[in-house]
Amino acid sequence: MNLVAKATILDAAETARVLRRMAGEIVEAQRGVEGLIIVGIRSRGVPMAEAICTEIERLEGKRPPMGTLDITLYRDDLSLIAPKPVVRESHLPEDIEGKVLVLCDDVLYTGRTARAALDALVDFGRPRAIRLAVLVDRGWRELPIHADFVGRKVPTRANEVIKVSFEAIDGETSVQILERQAEG
Amino acid sequence: MTEPAWTRKDLLGIGELSVAEIELILNTAESFAEVAERPVKKVPTLRGKTVVNLFFEPSTRTRVSFEIAAQRLSADVVNFTSAGSSQVKGETLADTAKNIASMAPDFVVVRHAHAGVPAMLARQLECGVVNAGDGAHEHPTQALLDATTIRLHKGRIAGLTVAMVGDIMHSRVVRSNILLLTRLGARVRVAGPRTMVPRGIETLGVEVHHELEPALAGADVVMMLRLQLERQSRTLLPSLSEYSRLFGLDAERMRLAKPDAIVLHPGPMNRGVEITSEVADGSQSVILEQVGQGVAVRMAALYLLAGTREARS
Numbered sequence: 001m002n003l004v005a006k007a008t009i010l011d012a013a014e015t016a017r018v019l020r021r022m023a024g025e026i027v028e029a030q031r032g033v034e035g036l037i038i039v040g041i042r043s044r045g046v047p048m049a050e051a052i053c054t055e056i057e058r059l060e061g062k063r064p065p066m067g068t069l070d071i072t073l074y075r076d077d078l079s080l081i082a083p084k085p086v087v088r089e090s091h092l093p094e095d096i097e098g099k100v101l102v103l104c105d106d107v108l109y110t111g112r113t114a115r116a117a118l119d120a121l122v123d124f125g126r127p128r129a130i131r132l133a134v135l136v137d138r139g140w141r142e143l144p145i146h147a148d149f150v151g152r153k154v155p156t157r158a159n160e161v162i163k164v165s166f167e168a169i170d171g172e173t174s175v176q177i178l179e180r181q182a183e184g
Numbered sequence: 185m186t187e188p189a190w191t192r193k194d195l196l197g198i199g200e201l202s203v204a205e206i207e208l209i210l211n212t213a214e215s216f217a218e219v220a221e222r223p224v225k226k227v228p229t230l231r232g233k234t235v236v237n238l239f240f241e242p243s244t245r246t247r248v249s250f251e252i253a254a255q256r257l258s259a260d261v262v263n264f265t266s267a268g269s270s271q272v273k274g275e276t277l278a279d280t281a282k283n284i285a286s287m288a289p290d291f292v293v294v295r296h297a298h299a300g301v302p303a304m305l306a307r308q309l310e311c312g313v314v315n316a317g318d319g320a321h322e323h324p325t326q327a328l329l330d331a332t333t334i335r336l337h338k339g340r341i342a343g344l345t346v347a348m349v350g351d352i353m354h355s356r357v358v359r360s361n362i363l364l365l366t367r368l369g370a371r372v373r374v375a376g377p378r379t380m381v382p383r384g385i386e387t388l389g390v391e392v393h394h395e396l397e398p399a400l401a402g403a404d405v406v407m408m409l410r411l412q413l414e415r416q417s418r419t420l421l422p423s424l425s426e427y428s429r430l431f432g433l434d435a436e437r438m439r440l441a442k443p444d445a446i447v448l449h450p451g452p453m454n455r456g457v458e459i460t461s462e463v464a465d466g467s468q469s470v471i472l473e474q475v476g477q478g479v480a481v482r483m484a485a486l487y488l489l490a491g492t493r494e495a496r497s
Contacts, residue, residue, distance in 0.1 A: 070215070073227035073487075081491025085190045085208060087215040123224040
Protein backbone atom coordinates (compact mmCIF):
# COMPACT_ATOMS: atom_id res chain seq x y z
CA MET A 1 0.00 0.00 0.00
CA ASN A 2 1.43 3.33 -1.10
CA LEU A 3 0.55 6.73 0.27
CA VAL A 4 0.71 9.58 -2.18
CA ALA A 5 0.47 13.21 -1.06
CA LYS A 6 -2.48 14.96 -2.69
CA ALA A 7 -2.61 18.38 -1.09
CA THR A 8 -1.51 20.44 1.87
CA ILE A 9 -4.55 21.62 3.78
CA LEU A 10 -2.74 23.72 6.36
CA ASP A 11 0.87 24.88 6.54
CA ALA A 12 2.66 25.78 9.79
CA ALA A 13 1.39 29.39 9.93
CA GLU A 14 -2.18 28.37 9.10
CA THR A 15 -2.11 25.58 11.69
CA ALA A 16 -0.97 28.10 14.31
CA ARG A 17 -3.81 30.45 13.35
CA VAL A 18 -6.40 27.67 13.56
CA LEU A 19 -5.14 26.59 16.99
CA ARG A 20 -5.22 30.22 18.16
CA ARG A 21 -8.87 30.48 17.13
CA MET A 22 -9.69 27.20 18.90
CA ALA A 23 -7.96 28.40 22.08
CA GLY A 24 -10.14 31.52 21.95
CA GLU A 25 -13.29 29.44 21.51
CA ILE A 26 -12.33 27.21 24.45
CA VAL A 27 -11.84 30.08 26.92
CA GLU A 28 -14.92 31.80 25.60
CA ALA A 29 -17.04 28.69 26.18
CA GLN A 30 -15.54 28.04 29.63
CA ARG A 31 -15.46 31.75 30.55
CA GLY A 32 -11.76 31.72 31.35
CA VAL A 33 -9.12 29.33 32.61
CA GLU A 34 -10.58 28.48 36.03
CA GLY A 35 -11.29 24.77 36.45
CA LEU A 36 -10.02 23.99 32.96
CA ILE A 37 -7.59 21.15 32.14
CA ILE A 38 -6.29 20.59 28.61
CA VAL A 39 -5.58 16.91 27.87
CA GLY A 40 -3.63 15.75 24.82
CA ILE A 41 -4.24 12.26 23.44
CA ARG A 42 -0.93 10.64 22.46
CA SER A 43 0.83 11.12 20.19
CA ARG A 44 -0.16 14.18 18.14
CA GLY A 45 -2.83 15.42 20.49
CA VAL A 46 0.02 16.29 22.88
CA PRO A 47 1.80 19.01 20.84
CA MET A 48 -1.66 20.25 19.85
CA ALA A 49 -2.64 20.56 23.52
CA GLU A 50 0.63 22.34 24.26
CA ALA A 51 0.00 24.86 21.49
CA ILE A 52 -3.53 25.47 22.78
CA CYS A 53 -2.23 25.99 26.34
CA THR A 54 0.30 28.54 25.03
CA GLU A 55 -2.40 30.41 23.11
CA ILE A 56 -4.74 30.40 26.12
CA GLU A 57 -1.92 31.81 28.25
CA ARG A 58 -1.41 34.58 25.70
CA LEU A 59 -5.14 35.41 25.76
CA GLU A 60 -5.84 35.07 29.46
CA GLY A 61 -2.47 35.65 31.09
CA LYS A 62 -2.71 32.27 32.79
CA ARG A 63 -1.69 28.84 31.51
CA PRO A 64 -4.19 26.04 32.13
CA PRO A 65 -2.78 22.76 33.53
CA MET A 66 -2.10 20.14 30.87
CA GLY A 67 -2.30 16.35 30.92
CA THR A 68 -1.47 13.54 28.51
CA LEU A 69 -3.49 10.44 27.86
CA ASP A 70 -2.42 7.16 26.24
CA ILE A 71 -5.52 5.27 25.17
CA THR A 72 -3.81 2.09 23.96
CA LEU A 73 -5.16 0.01 26.85
CA TYR A 74 -8.72 1.17 26.18
CA ARG A 75 -8.89 0.35 22.48
CA ASP A 76 -11.65 -2.01 21.43
CA ASP A 77 -9.39 -3.89 19.02
CA LEU A 78 -6.49 -5.99 20.37
CA SER A 79 -5.22 -6.67 16.84
CA LEU A 80 -3.80 -3.14 16.94
CA ILE A 81 -1.28 -4.18 19.61
CA ALA A 82 1.02 -6.20 17.36
CA PRO A 83 1.78 -3.49 14.78
CA LYS A 84 2.02 -0.74 17.41
CA PRO A 85 2.73 -2.33 20.77
CA VAL A 86 4.17 0.59 22.69
CA VAL A 87 2.13 1.84 25.62
CA ARG A 88 3.11 5.16 27.12
CA GLU A 89 2.24 6.64 30.44
CA SER A 90 -0.79 8.77 31.03
CA HIS A 91 -0.40 11.75 33.29
CA LEU A 92 -2.98 14.15 34.64
CA PRO A 93 -1.59 17.22 36.42
CA GLU A 94 -4.21 17.35 39.17
CA ASP A 95 -7.40 15.76 40.46
CA ILE A 96 -9.95 15.93 37.64
CA GLU A 97 -12.94 15.77 39.99
CA GLY A 98 -15.32 18.62 39.12
CA LYS A 99 -13.07 20.07 36.40
CA VAL A 100 -13.79 20.75 32.75
CA LEU A 101 -11.49 18.67 30.56
CA VAL A 102 -10.80 19.54 26.96
CA LEU A 103 -9.52 16.46 25.12
CA CYS A 104 -7.28 17.31 22.18
CA ASP A 105 -6.74 14.99 19.24
CA ASP A 106 -5.32 15.74 15.81
CA VAL A 107 -7.90 13.93 13.67
CA LEU A 108 -11.48 12.90 14.40
CA TYR A 109 -12.38 9.94 12.18
CA THR A 110 -14.34 6.89 13.39
CA GLY A 111 -14.71 8.24 16.93
CA ARG A 112 -13.18 5.13 18.48
CA THR A 113 -10.17 6.96 19.87
CA ALA A 114 -12.43 9.50 21.53
CA ARG A 115 -14.57 6.73 23.00
CA ALA A 116 -11.45 5.01 24.39
CA ALA A 117 -10.26 8.33 25.82
CA LEU A 118 -13.59 8.83 27.61
CA ASP A 119 -13.27 5.38 29.19
CA ALA A 120 -9.70 6.14 30.23
CA LEU A 121 -10.60 9.49 31.81
CA VAL A 122 -13.41 7.99 33.86
CA ASP A 123 -10.79 5.76 35.54
CA PHE A 124 -9.01 8.87 36.78
CA GLY A 125 -12.06 10.45 38.42
CA ARG A 126 -15.31 12.24 37.66
CA PRO A 127 -14.87 15.51 35.79
CA ARG A 128 -17.72 18.02 35.57
CA ALA A 129 -17.59 17.91 31.78
CA ILE A 130 -15.42 16.55 28.99
CA ARG A 131 -15.17 18.47 25.72
CA LEU A 132 -13.48 17.38 22.52
CA ALA A 133 -11.19 19.56 20.42
CA VAL A 134 -9.84 18.26 17.09
CA LEU A 135 -7.63 19.91 14.53
CA VAL A 136 -9.26 18.07 11.62
CA ASP A 137 -12.69 16.44 11.43
CA ARG A 138 -12.59 14.14 8.40
CA GLY A 139 -16.01 12.55 8.76
CA TRP A 140 -16.74 8.76 8.62
CA ARG A 141 -17.91 8.44 12.24
CA GLU A 142 -18.75 4.93 13.48
CA LEU A 143 -19.95 6.06 16.91
CA PRO A 144 -22.28 8.83 18.10
CA ILE A 145 -19.44 11.22 18.95
CA HIS A 146 -18.95 14.83 17.90
CA ALA A 147 -16.31 17.48 18.50
CA ASP A 148 -17.03 20.70 20.42
CA PHE A 149 -14.11 22.59 18.91
CA VAL A 150 -13.08 21.89 15.32
CA GLY A 151 -10.08 23.33 13.49
CA ARG A 152 -11.05 22.32 9.96
CA LYS A 153 -13.80 20.14 8.59
CA VAL A 154 -12.32 18.18 5.68
CA PRO A 155 -14.65 15.91 3.70
CA THR A 156 -12.63 12.82 2.73
CA ARG A 157 -12.95 9.62 0.77
CA ALA A 158 -12.34 6.24 2.37
CA ASN A 159 -9.03 5.77 0.54
CA GLU A 160 -7.67 9.08 1.80
CA VAL A 161 -5.54 9.65 4.90
CA ILE A 162 -5.14 12.85 6.88
CA LYS A 163 -1.57 13.31 8.00
CA VAL A 164 -0.99 15.82 10.78
CA SER A 165 2.61 16.72 11.54
CA PHE A 166 3.89 18.72 14.50
CA GLU A 167 7.34 20.19 14.75
CA ALA A 168 7.99 18.60 18.16
CA ILE A 169 7.44 15.09 16.74
CA ASP A 170 7.87 15.32 12.97
CA GLY A 171 10.27 18.25 12.50
CA GLU A 172 7.67 20.44 10.77
CA THR A 173 4.05 21.44 11.26
CA SER A 174 1.46 20.80 8.56
CA VAL A 175 -1.79 19.05 7.70
CA GLN A 176 -1.74 17.02 4.51
CA ILE A 177 -4.18 14.85 2.67
CA LEU A 178 -2.73 11.61 1.26
CA GLU A 179 -4.23 8.99 -1.00
CA ARG A 180 -3.83 5.27 -0.53
CA GLN A 181 -2.94 3.55 -3.78
CA ALA A 182 -2.81 -0.19 -4.32
CA GLU A 183 0.68 -1.33 -5.29
CA GLY A 184 1.48 -2.47 -8.80
CA MET B 185 10.82 6.10 14.95
CA THR B 186 9.59 2.58 14.19
CA GLU B 187 9.08 0.45 17.27
CA PRO B 188 9.80 -3.26 16.96
CA ALA B 189 6.63 -5.29 16.74
CA TRP B 190 6.07 -8.25 19.03
CA THR B 191 5.40 -11.49 17.18
CA ARG B 192 5.84 -14.19 19.84
CA LYS B 193 3.01 -16.44 20.94
CA ASP B 194 4.81 -17.43 24.17
CA LEU B 195 7.31 -16.04 26.65
CA LEU B 196 9.50 -19.03 27.48
CA GLY B 197 12.88 -17.55 28.31
CA ILE B 198 15.24 -14.62 27.97
CA GLY B 199 17.52 -16.83 25.85
CA GLU B 200 15.22 -16.57 22.84
CA LEU B 201 14.65 -12.80 23.04
CA SER B 202 16.46 -10.14 21.01
CA VAL B 203 17.70 -6.93 22.62
CA ALA B 204 14.85 -5.06 20.91
CA GLU B 205 12.27 -7.49 22.33
CA ILE B 206 13.71 -7.22 25.84
CA GLU B 207 13.64 -3.44 25.62
CA LEU B 208 10.08 -3.48 24.33
CA ILE B 209 8.94 -5.46 27.39
CA LEU B 210 10.89 -3.19 29.75
CA ASN B 211 9.49 -0.01 28.18
CA THR B 212 5.96 -1.40 28.18
CA ALA B 213 6.33 -2.40 31.85
CA GLU B 214 7.49 1.11 32.70
CA SER B 215 4.21 2.49 31.36
CA PHE B 216 2.17 -0.18 33.15
CA ALA B 217 3.73 0.82 36.48
CA GLU B 218 1.68 4.02 36.20
CA VAL B 219 -1.61 2.07 36.24
CA ALA B 220 -0.84 1.00 39.83
CA GLU B 221 -0.87 4.66 40.91
CA ARG B 222 -4.36 5.40 39.60
CA PRO B 223 -7.50 5.56 41.72
CA VAL B 224 -8.92 2.79 39.50
CA LYS B 225 -6.08 0.30 39.10
CA LYS B 226 -7.65 -1.58 36.25
CA VAL B 227 -7.74 -1.17 32.49
CA PRO B 228 -10.16 -3.01 30.19
CA THR B 229 -7.55 -4.33 27.73
CA LEU B 230 -7.96 -8.10 28.34
CA ARG B 231 -11.67 -8.10 29.14
CA GLY B 232 -13.14 -11.52 28.39
CA LYS B 233 -9.75 -13.28 28.26
CA THR B 234 -8.87 -16.15 30.58
CA VAL B 235 -5.50 -16.73 32.23
CA VAL B 236 -4.82 -20.13 33.78
CA ASN B 237 -2.11 -20.18 36.45
CA LEU B 238 -0.71 -23.69 36.33
CA PHE B 239 1.70 -24.06 39.24
CA PHE B 240 3.15 -27.54 39.68
CA GLU B 241 5.57 -26.12 42.25
CA PRO B 242 4.42 -24.06 45.20
CA SER B 243 4.95 -20.32 44.81
CA THR B 244 2.61 -17.87 46.41
CA ARG B 245 4.49 -14.74 45.41
CA THR B 246 4.87 -15.31 41.67
CA ARG B 247 1.36 -16.72 41.36
CA VAL B 248 -0.19 -13.76 43.16
CA SER B 249 1.88 -11.37 41.05
CA PHE B 250 0.60 -12.94 37.81
CA GLU B 251 -2.90 -12.98 39.26
CA ILE B 252 -2.85 -9.26 40.07
CA ALA B 253 -1.29 -8.48 36.68
CA ALA B 254 -4.03 -10.38 34.84
CA GLN B 255 -6.77 -8.81 36.93
CA ARG B 256 -5.46 -5.27 36.40
CA LEU B 257 -5.86 -5.96 32.68
CA SER B 258 -9.44 -7.18 33.36
CA ALA B 259 -8.71 -10.83 32.47
CA ASP B 260 -10.28 -13.67 34.43
CA VAL B 261 -7.87 -15.87 36.38
CA VAL B 262 -8.11 -19.53 37.28
CA ASN B 263 -5.53 -21.08 39.60
CA PHE B 264 -4.35 -24.68 39.41
CA THR B 265 -1.87 -25.54 42.12
CA SER B 266 0.07 -28.74 42.58
CA ALA B 267 -1.54 -29.77 45.85
CA GLY B 268 -4.97 -30.07 44.32
CA SER B 269 -3.97 -30.89 40.77
CA SER B 270 -4.46 -34.12 38.94
CA GLN B 271 -0.72 -34.75 38.49
CA VAL B 272 -0.77 -35.88 42.08
CA LYS B 273 -3.38 -38.37 40.95
CA GLY B 274 -1.10 -39.71 38.23
CA GLU B 275 -2.17 -37.76 35.15
CA THR B 276 0.56 -37.28 32.53
CA LEU B 277 1.60 -33.81 31.51
CA ALA B 278 0.33 -34.42 27.98
CA ASP B 279 -3.12 -35.27 29.32
CA THR B 280 -3.08 -32.24 31.57
CA ALA B 281 -2.25 -30.12 28.52
CA LYS B 282 -5.14 -31.59 26.53
CA ASN B 283 -7.51 -30.96 29.39
CA ILE B 284 -6.43 -27.36 29.67
CA ALA B 285 -6.76 -26.90 25.92
CA SER B 286 -10.36 -28.08 26.06
CA MET B 287 -11.15 -25.28 28.50
CA ALA B 288 -9.97 -22.79 25.84
CA PRO B 289 -7.92 -20.38 27.93
CA ASP B 290 -6.11 -17.48 26.28
CA PHE B 291 -2.95 -17.76 28.38
CA VAL B 292 -1.35 -20.40 30.56
CA VAL B 293 1.24 -19.36 33.12
CA VAL B 294 3.35 -22.40 34.04
CA ARG B 295 5.72 -23.20 36.84
CA HIS B 296 7.24 -26.67 36.97
CA ALA B 297 10.16 -28.38 38.71
CA HIS B 298 11.42 -29.69 35.35
CA ALA B 299 13.13 -27.58 32.71
CA GLY B 300 11.36 -27.51 29.37
CA VAL B 301 7.80 -28.12 30.56
CA PRO B 302 6.58 -24.64 29.50
CA ALA B 303 8.17 -25.13 26.06
CA MET B 304 6.48 -28.50 25.70
CA LEU B 305 3.11 -27.04 26.65
CA ALA B 306 3.68 -24.14 24.26
CA ARG B 307 4.07 -26.62 21.40
CA GLN B 308 0.91 -28.49 22.36
CA LEU B 309 -1.34 -25.58 23.24
CA GLU B 310 -2.75 -23.05 20.86
CA CYS B 311 -2.93 -20.41 23.63
CA GLY B 312 -0.04 -18.23 24.82
CA VAL B 313 2.29 -19.80 27.40
CA VAL B 314 4.32 -17.84 29.94
CA ASN B 315 7.18 -19.54 31.78
CA ALA B 316 6.94 -18.70 35.47
CA GLY B 317 10.00 -20.78 36.31
CA ASP B 318 11.02 -24.21 35.00
CA GLY B 319 13.55 -26.25 36.96
CA ALA B 320 16.99 -24.64 36.91
CA HIS B 321 16.36 -23.38 33.38
CA GLU B 322 14.73 -19.95 33.25
CA HIS B 323 12.47 -17.53 35.07
CA PRO B 324 12.15 -14.77 32.48
CA THR B 325 9.69 -12.46 34.23
CA GLN B 326 11.93 -12.38 37.31
CA ALA B 327 14.92 -11.23 35.23
CA LEU B 328 12.73 -8.65 33.49
CA LEU B 329 11.43 -7.24 36.78
CA ASP B 330 14.99 -7.09 38.12
CA ALA B 331 15.96 -5.16 34.99
CA THR B 332 13.11 -2.63 35.31
CA THR B 333 14.03 -2.13 38.97
CA ILE B 334 17.67 -1.51 38.02
CA ARG B 335 16.69 0.88 35.22
CA LEU B 336 14.40 2.78 37.58
CA HIS B 337 17.35 3.48 39.88
CA LYS B 338 20.30 3.62 37.48
CA GLY B 339 18.59 4.83 34.33
CA ARG B 340 20.35 2.16 32.27
CA ILE B 341 21.72 -1.39 32.24
CA ALA B 342 24.67 -1.02 29.84
CA GLY B 343 27.99 -0.47 31.56
CA LEU B 344 26.79 -1.38 35.07
CA THR B 345 28.62 -3.92 37.19
CA VAL B 346 26.21 -6.45 38.65
CA ALA B 347 27.24 -9.01 41.30
CA MET B 348 25.07 -12.12 41.81
CA VAL B 349 25.78 -14.07 44.95
CA GLY B 350 24.65 -17.48 46.16
CA ASP B 351 23.62 -20.79 44.63
CA ILE B 352 24.53 -20.06 41.03
CA MET B 353 24.15 -23.72 40.03
CA HIS B 354 20.49 -24.32 40.78
CA SER B 355 19.13 -20.85 40.19
CA ARG B 356 16.90 -20.19 37.19
CA VAL B 357 16.82 -16.57 38.36
CA VAL B 358 20.59 -16.37 37.79
CA ARG B 359 20.40 -17.97 34.35
CA SER B 360 17.72 -15.60 33.10
CA ASN B 361 19.49 -12.63 34.67
CA ILE B 362 22.88 -13.49 33.17
CA LEU B 363 21.31 -13.80 29.71
CA LEU B 364 19.42 -10.54 30.04
CA LEU B 365 22.10 -8.40 31.68
CA THR B 366 24.97 -9.48 29.43
CA ARG B 367 22.77 -9.00 26.37
CA LEU B 368 22.03 -5.43 27.45
CA GLY B 369 25.70 -4.71 28.06
CA ALA B 370 26.18 -5.06 31.83
CA ARG B 371 29.32 -6.59 33.37
CA VAL B 372 28.14 -9.56 35.40
CA ARG B 373 30.00 -11.25 38.26
CA VAL B 374 28.82 -14.40 39.97
CA ALA B 375 30.03 -15.51 43.39
CA GLY B 376 29.34 -18.58 45.47
CA PRO B 377 30.93 -21.63 47.09
CA ARG B 378 32.60 -24.01 44.62
CA THR B 379 29.82 -26.56 45.14
CA MET B 380 27.29 -24.00 43.96
CA VAL B 381 28.99 -22.57 40.87
CA PRO B 382 28.77 -24.77 37.77
CA ARG B 383 31.94 -25.34 35.79
CA GLY B 384 32.09 -23.49 32.51
CA ILE B 385 29.70 -20.74 33.55
CA GLU B 386 32.29 -18.17 32.41
CA THR B 387 31.42 -19.12 28.83
CA LEU B 388 28.19 -17.14 29.38
CA GLY B 389 30.39 -14.06 29.62
CA VAL B 390 30.51 -13.63 33.38
CA GLU B 391 33.34 -13.19 35.88
CA VAL B 392 33.47 -16.01 38.44
CA HIS B 393 34.42 -15.51 42.11
CA HIS B 394 34.57 -17.91 45.01
CA GLU B 395 34.88 -15.16 47.56
CA LEU B 396 32.34 -12.45 48.21
CA GLU B 397 34.59 -9.40 48.64
CA PRO B 398 36.13 -9.13 45.15
CA ALA B 399 32.70 -9.72 43.61
CA LEU B 400 31.25 -6.80 45.56
CA ALA B 401 34.13 -4.36 44.97
CA GLY B 402 32.83 -1.37 43.03
CA ALA B 403 29.54 -3.05 42.07
CA ASP B 404 26.55 -0.91 41.03
CA VAL B 405 24.03 -3.65 41.72
CA VAL B 406 24.19 -6.52 44.22
CA MET B 407 21.76 -9.35 43.63
CA MET B 408 21.57 -11.78 46.53
CA LEU B 409 20.07 -15.19 45.81
CA ARG B 410 17.86 -17.24 48.04
CA LEU B 411 19.50 -20.25 49.57
CA GLN B 412 17.00 -22.97 48.70
CA LEU B 413 16.98 -24.62 52.09
CA GLU B 414 14.03 -26.83 51.19
CA ARG B 415 15.93 -28.26 48.22
CA GLN B 416 19.55 -29.01 47.46
CA SER B 417 21.27 -26.22 49.34
CA ARG B 418 21.78 -28.03 52.62
CA THR B 419 23.74 -30.91 51.13
CA LEU B 420 26.10 -28.58 49.26
CA LEU B 421 27.21 -26.70 52.35
CA PRO B 422 29.15 -27.70 55.45
CA SER B 423 26.93 -25.45 57.54
CA LEU B 424 24.58 -22.53 57.22
CA SER B 425 26.61 -20.43 59.62
CA GLU B 426 29.74 -20.95 57.54
CA TYR B 427 27.85 -19.94 54.39
CA SER B 428 26.53 -16.90 56.13
CA ARG B 429 30.01 -15.98 57.40
CA LEU B 430 31.56 -16.30 53.93
CA PHE B 431 28.77 -15.22 51.58
CA GLY B 432 26.19 -13.39 53.70
CA LEU B 433 25.69 -9.71 52.87
CA ASP B 434 25.99 -7.38 55.85
CA ALA B 435 26.33 -3.60 56.09
CA GLU B 436 30.12 -3.73 56.36
CA ARG B 437 30.55 -5.79 53.19
CA MET B 438 27.99 -3.64 51.40
CA ARG B 439 30.45 -0.74 51.79
CA LEU B 440 32.73 -2.50 49.27
CA ALA B 441 30.18 -1.80 46.55
CA LYS B 442 29.68 1.70 45.13
CA PRO B 443 28.14 4.15 47.64
CA ASP B 444 24.99 4.38 45.51
CA ALA B 445 24.78 0.64 44.85
CA ILE B 446 21.39 -1.06 45.17
CA VAL B 447 20.58 -4.47 46.66
CA LEU B 448 18.10 -6.89 45.06
CA HIS B 449 16.75 -10.21 46.26
CA PRO B 450 14.14 -12.30 44.41
CA GLY B 451 12.56 -13.37 47.72
CA PRO B 452 11.57 -14.97 49.93
CA MET B 453 14.60 -13.97 52.01
CA ASN B 454 16.35 -16.09 54.60
CA ARG B 455 17.14 -13.24 56.97
CA GLY B 456 20.41 -13.78 58.77
CA VAL B 457 21.58 -16.36 56.20
CA GLU B 458 22.26 -14.72 52.84
CA ILE B 459 21.38 -11.19 53.94
CA THR B 460 21.21 -9.37 57.28
CA SER B 461 18.09 -7.47 58.26
CA GLU B 462 20.15 -4.30 58.40
CA VAL B 463 20.87 -4.54 54.65
CA ALA B 464 17.50 -5.99 53.67
CA ASP B 465 15.64 -3.12 55.35
CA GLY B 466 18.32 -0.50 54.66
CA SER B 467 18.25 2.51 52.36
CA GLN B 468 20.07 0.70 49.53
CA SER B 469 17.58 -2.15 49.44
CA VAL B 470 15.07 -2.12 46.56
CA ILE B 471 13.65 -5.55 47.39
CA LEU B 472 10.07 -4.36 47.90
CA GLU B 473 10.17 -2.26 44.73
CA GLN B 474 11.00 -5.46 42.84
CA VAL B 475 7.66 -6.88 43.91
CA GLY B 476 5.78 -3.86 42.50
CA GLN B 477 7.79 -4.02 39.28
CA GLY B 478 6.86 -7.72 39.03
CA VAL B 479 3.20 -6.86 38.50
CA ALA B 480 4.04 -4.27 35.83
CA VAL B 481 6.35 -6.66 33.94
CA ARG B 482 3.76 -9.45 33.98
CA MET B 483 1.09 -7.04 32.73
CA ALA B 484 3.44 -6.06 29.90
CA ALA B 485 4.07 -9.72 29.00
CA LEU B 486 0.36 -10.63 28.93
CA TYR B 487 -0.45 -7.49 26.96
CA LEU B 488 2.16 -8.11 24.28
CA LEU B 489 1.21 -11.79 23.96
CA ALA B 490 -2.45 -10.77 23.64
CA GLY B 491 -1.53 -8.68 20.62
CA THR B 492 0.08 -11.67 18.90
CA ARG B 493 -2.88 -13.86 19.74
CA GLU B 494 -5.33 -11.40 18.26
CA ALA B 495 -3.26 -10.92 15.13
CA ARG B 496 -3.20 -14.70 14.55
CA SER B 497 -6.92 -15.26 14.91
